[in-house]
Amino acid sequence: KNQVEQSPQSLIILEGKNCTLQCNYTVSPFSNLRWYKQDTGRGPVSLTIMTFSENTKSNGRYTATLDADTKQSSLHITASQLSDSASYICVVSAKGSQGNLIFGKGTKLSVKP
Amino acid sequence: DAGITQSPRHKVTETGTPVTLRCHQTENHRYMYWYRQDPGHGLRLIHYSYGVKDTDKGEVSDGYSVSRSKTEDFLLTLESATSSQTSVYFCAISLQGLGNTGELFFGEGSRLTVL
Numbered sequence: 001k002n003q004v005e006q007s008p009q010s011l012i013i014l015e016g017k018n019c020t021l022q023c024n025y026t027v028s029p030f031s032n033l034r035w036y037k038q039d040t041g042r043g044p045v046s047l048t049i050m051t052f053s054e055n056t057k058s059n060g061r062y063t064a065t066l067d068a069d070t071k072q073s074s075l076h077i078t079a080s081q082l083s084d085s086a087s088y089i090c091v092v093s094a095k096g097s098q099g100n101l102i103f104g105k106g107t108k109l110s111v112k113p
Numbered sequence: 114d115a116g117i118t119q120s121p122r123h124k125v126t127e128t129g130t131p132v133t134l135r136c137h138q139t140e141n142h143r144y145m146y147w148y149r150q151d152p153g154h155g156l157r158l159i160h161y162s163y164g165v166k167d168t169d170k171g172e173v174s175d176g177y178s179v180s181r182s183k184t185e186d187f188l189l190t191l192e193s194a195t196s197s198q199t200s201v202y203f204c205a206i207s208l209q210g211l212g213n214t215g216e217l218f219f220g221e222g223s224r225l226t227v228l
Contacts, residue, residue, distance in 0.1 A: 034217075042221060043205075044156075100171060
């Protein structure tokens with residue numbers, strides 16, 4: 001069964017600190033992996049999309065890594081800001097699928113002053 | 114922000130009543146999707162459309178129907194709402210199919226409560 005597991009479920013860090021969120025998946029055949037940020041009460045917004053051949057991708061203070069061999073991805077946030085408080089969702093697409101992505105349940109990050 | 118408007122944004126209704134949620138886009142994207150988001154679950158696909166009058170079921174389509182008569186509008190209908198359909202519904206659009214690296218843009222969500 002295609003699954004995406006994220007850890008931790010929730011995380012609290014102090015402003016200015018770094019953190020890393022994890023994503024493990026069992027989706028096959030793999031097409032791409034996405035990270036989304038979802039602010040409370042808003043729709044998800046894309047941070048990165050990575051294909052099989054990409055192992056690192058950055059978007060400002062966000063850096064995603066992908067290890068397609070171990071089927072793991074991480075999202076590293078550098079120098080966190082209060083505005084980083086949100087849920088971060090890992091999403092995996094299977095090759096050939098036209099309409100379905102497999103969504104993780106998300107990691108809820110709280111950045112405290 | 115992608116031009117996606119969902120309406121209504123909030124709705125409270127009673128069991129057994131019909132409900133229609135509307136998604137309107139100004140991006141001329143070919144693909145449109147309806148997802149639901151519930152606590153303890155990832156976003157789950159209800160239905161999607163790959164063109165005008167072309168739709169297909171997602172993983173949680175029971176109890177829902179959709180229609181797309183124009184490129185810009187995608188309607189989600191609950192023929193007879195049940196309490197299990199209380200959820201936040203998100204519309205999304207993409208230019209390419211999601212088997213490619215098509216960017217997926219989400220609306221702001223419609224919160225539906227079925228009493």
